[in-house]
Amino acid sequence: MVYCDRNEKILEWGSEEFFVPYRSPIDGKIHRYFPDFYVKVKTPKGNKKWVVEVKPKAQCKPPKMPSRKTKKYLNEVRTWAVNDAKWKNAIEYCKDRDMEFIILTEVELMI
Numbered sequence: 001m002v003y004c005d006r007n008e009k010i011l012e013w014g015s016e017e018f019f020v021p022y023r024s025p026i027d028g029k030i031h032r033y034f035p036d037f038y039v040k041v042k043t044p045k046g047n048k049k050w051v052v053e054v055k056p057k058a059q060c061k062p063p064k065m066p067s068r069k070t071k072k073y074l075n076e077v078r079t080w081a082v083n084d085a086k087w088k089n090a091i092e093y094c095k096d097r098d099m100e101f102i103i104l105t106e107v108e109l110m111i
Helices: 002-006 071-096
Strands: 010-015 020-023 030-033 037-043 046-054 100-104
Touching: 002 010, 020 071, 030 071, 046 071, 071 100
Parallel strands: 046 100
Antiparallel strands: 010 037, 020 030, 037 046
């Protein structure tokens, strides 16, 4: 957040500024997803708007099926299903508003 405040190329930013509605594959109900950040950046080709989610890399892909279904595996499957639903709706939400949805993990953040 300090980086965003001090970077002259970042014109606007906010944390959990808005929500994206999505239908949960777990209960079938509509829920609200609050992406982590909104950032508007000045680039040589004009201003760009990003909606940014920060997640561990392990949560950004479907879990691998173990030899037996443990509670941990079932929780990972639920987490993946909900994240996937959120992100698909966020991509569409952003397209409709001339923004780009991105997910940053520890790899991109070099942690």
